[in-house]
Amino acid sequence: MHKAVKNKSRLLCGLKKSKADLTTAKFILYYGPTVADSDIYDMHDYQNLLTDEHLDLSKNTVLYLHGYLEDPDEESIHVIAEAYLERTEDTNLIVLDWGELADGNYMFDAVVNMKQLGPELAKVLLEMFEHGLDIERFHIVGHSLGGQMAGVIGREVFKRSKGKKKIKRISALDPAFPLFYLTAGLGTHLNKNDAEFVDVIHTDAWLYGAPSSTGTADFWPNGGKTLQPGCPKRNYKMLSENDLSSHRRSWWFWAESVSDRFPIKFDAVAAKSWSDFKDGKLVENSPHVVMGHFCPTTVHGDFYLQTNGATPFARGKEGTMYVEPKELIGNNYVEPSVSPSH
Template sequence: MHSSWHQGLSGLSETTVIKDFEKSRRNSEAEFTSPRQKSDQARTAVTPQSTPREQILKQIQPFSAGKEVCYEDLGCFSDTEPWGGTAIRPLKILPWTPEKIGTRFLLYTNENPNNFQILLPSDPSTIEASNFQTDRKTRFIIHGFIDKGDERWVIDMCKNLFKVEEVNCICVDWKKGSQTTYTQAANNARVVGAQVAQMLDILSTEYSYPPSKVHLIGHSLGAHVAGEAGSKTPGLSRITEYSYPPSKVHLIGHSLGAHVAGEAGSKTPGLSRITGLDPVEASFEGTPEEVRLDPSDADFVDVIHTDAAPLIPFLGFGTNQQMGHLDFFPNGGENMPGCKKNALSQIVDLDGIWAGTRDFVACNHLRSYKYYLESILDPDGFAAYPCTSYKSFESDKCFPCPDQGCPQMGHYADKFAGRTSEEQQKFFLNTGEASNFARWRYGVSITLSGRTATGQIKVALFGNKGNTQQYSIFRYNFCSEDTVREDTLLTLTPCYVA
């Protein structure tokens, strides 16, 4: 997400500054004509069939105006293209004020896993007085549409992280700005991304905390917000005794929060990592990179797609568009095991997907953060295979892993980052239906003595934690391709005997 942001006007209060600007100013002054000249030109251009109203519209069309709001320390935000007035974003909507959105930064650490401490970008002393440790990585978790920063899944993600590492876990709570109509929330996400970037800038300027220690994790809309922050925060401006670089930060965004992470990442050069958890489709798929999450928003961007079916008619809330260096499509990315669409979910509009029984309505969409949650404690249970399509993957055309290996979907995906410089690589895997989603893929090769045999094949796995049950994996008549001696072993292939 390349930045189109510019620094806010100095001296502005926290009130909104709205200013109209004319598109004609973008044209050269040589093209300017006086009102009298325009009137004459309009009269000569009007055909006999033109009505007075059409004549007026033709004269004022070159002066159609957009609007812009500016907030101190956050910059300016307009409603013109590509943010509004396009086929994908037809409505021109400005984001709310920071005060109305009410973003909070809730810090959990290994020392305070159950109670958060509030950090204020406007008051660095709140960081100084907290348990924030500059020698640790920082992971920001950014929720999506109609969600909140103190939701159970967000806190559980922090607690799982504390089991495997010492880390600063910051939950970005922008529930006031997300619990509105979807189109308004999508635009509010731009301000939230700028606020995340502002926090990263404070960590950089006050503590020299490098972007390479930052990981942004955004769900749905939050993923796109995280990306935007990367390009809007300047690099390190001064060094202090704390030496905390933005490169130690990880942004995590779910749903709409995935785009929030993208927004933040685009404002923070040198940001280490953004994880997009099923980035939302509506108002973002097919837009320019400056609007949505994209690989330029961080040094490493990984995306998990779990609800990528088209919004119409299948009510898929996530996007099928690849937006990272590594894009994971578990179970094909559209229908997750254990989730079933039904008539009720088909009639729920986008603004209401989180109302009431959200697990019932948005099961596929929520699986993205559930997979990530489990992956933290299961480092090798989500191996994903490079493949052109899920159909090819199901046909075993992409097994086993290539020479460079296979990445793990979820928390440990960054261990694969240095093995390739390519962007938008597609990976597939399968998961279980409920908790204990992790699955392992095995290849079974069997040889046959003789030309034919009839029976079935069952497999049981043995390990240091016990044995599995027997699984029936094959039931055919078996035959080899050629007639050979009985003591010759051949690769087994299925065949049908009349």
């Protein structure tokens, strides 16, 4: 009995190797025009990926990392991929399919697997940078547990290159909260040092998403918490469609920011808190900043905005001036509670 408990404790802390097979992770290169048009490679088969006729090394390259219990058949992957397929003139999209490793028990399987997969993926990326992939035009986007893995990759690339290489940009979409922020000894969470620029979009803080500002720039749409506009009242059945609605808004917002179909952008403004934003107390001389794909990599701090409760979510400059929730498009919105910092 005591031995079993001890082993579980070691596994929880990431000190014991899990039995997961890291070779199940695959790269999926989406080239369009539909999500069905893609090429799949084993994660270590990077040389064939780099010579794929559909990969243009002169363009920007985005690596998307999905979250817990997800795989390429999920709506999130399709929505993200469809948005990037509108940008094929300037962007390559590679999705890491780590579905088998992101499955099972969150604590004992998925998190442990992520901590093993991240460093291995960093090794692969360093090889890719040596063989033609331009680190200056490389961008990692990760949702939930994928957002935390992006941080692991960034730290490992910097460490393994002895400080000579650093990922240019990491964008974390409501990076996972459980086991990363309030429990000691479980490893470092995503932070601003993991890339030259780290932008974070918070939509479900303190529940499934990160509770605090840890990026170069942190965005708090609608206060950054549940309930996001248009989301149904939570029934708190864990990981249900209802329960995940606010957490998933982060990738809906990101996809809309990538797509050319939506001319209105997610304008945001700097403020010290959601309360200050609501009261119109903004950081002086701070310009409007766009949240999402086109976020300038020169900004830093906390930024606030309101969104609609249905697509299109972005409100442009109107989103930088607080209005009562009933005036937003989309129903079922409950004003988020305010934490001491946000």
